[in-house]
Amino acid sequence: GQQVMQIPQYQHVQEGEDFTTYCNSSTTLSNIQWYKQRPGGHPVFLIQLVKSGEVKKQKRLTFQFGEAKKNSSLHITATQTTDVGTYFCAYAQGGSEKLVFGKGTKLTVNP
Amino acid sequence: AAGVIQSPRHLIKEKRETATLKCYPIPRHDTVYWYQQGPGQDPQFLISFYEKMQSDKGSIPDRFSAQQFSDYHSELNMSSLELGDSALYFCASSGRTVRGANVLTFGAGSRLTVL
Numbered sequence: 569g570q571q572v573m574q575i576p577q578y579q580h581v582q583e584g585e586d587f588t589t590y591c592n593s594s595t596t597l598s599n600i601q602w603y604k605q606r607p608g609g610h611p612v613f614l615i616q617l618v619k620s621g622e623v624k625k626q627k628r629l630t631f632q633f634g635e636a637k638k639n640s641s642l643h644i645t646a647t648q649t650t651d652v653g654t655y656f657c658a659y660a661q662g663g664s665e666k667l668v669f670g671k672g673t674k675l676t677v678n679p
Numbered sequence: 680a681a682g683v684i685q686s687p688r689h690l691i692k693e694k695r696e697t698a699t700l701k702c703y704p705i706p707r708h709d710t711v712y713w714y715q716q717g718p719g720q721d722p723q724f725l726i727s728f729y730e731k732m733q734s735d736k737g738s739i740p741d742r743f744s745a746q747q748f749s750d751y752h753s754e755l756n757m758s759s760l761e762l763g764d765s766a767l768y769f770c771a772s773s774g775r776t777v778r779g780a781n782v783l784t785f786g787a788g789s790r791l792t793v794l
Binding site for chain 1: 710712720721722723724727729734735737769771776778779780781782783784785786787788
């Protein structure tokens with residue numbers, strides 16, 4: 569069945585460094601969402617991408633959806649300690665209410 | 680703004696006991712979801728309800744059941760608890776999205792510990 573691989577599993581950076589997490593699918597995705605979960609918290613919606621080649625920005629965060637709609641990335645410029653958490657990509661299988669999450673990338677930031 | 684309310688926040692049970700988790704979705708959200716998250720794991724979809732009818736089912740054990748009531752609140756019932764059921768259980772709700780998949784708003788979660 570359709571699966572997404574999220575890499576890396578863990579990323580440790582110094583504050584001020586950039587960070588990128590990737591979500592790769594073996595098949596075409598109709599949409600992709602990104603969520604952030606702070607330690608001890610719950611997933612919080614960040615963005616949804618639906619168009620081929622789509623790029624969206626939220627302050628220091630840049631989200632991309634690949635031209636073939638098989639991969640997506642989240643890039644954070646100049647990380648801050650508030651960026652700490654696990655970033656999940658997620659997608660809905662066609663016609664389903666079910667949102668499937670990737671394994672997540674856990675980001676830690678050294679101040 | 681009103682959020683998704685889950686109760687209880689923490690629950691400790693013995694093996695083979697029963698537990699019930701409650702979820703109050705955001706008003707006017709028509710879909711409720713239940714997810715299970717083990718330590719260091721991604722959220723795993725259990726079940727969803729659209730307008731009080733079961734709409735999708737994931738990897739929910741037969742020992743678990745869920746329903747959505749007329750006031751839109753939902754309950755997840757777990758029986759014959761096993762040690763492996765210890766996890767965070769999230770409820771989420773969503774309204775209809777014009778484009779793409781439904782956007783989920785998660786509650787704070789209920790942490791179940793089975794001893």
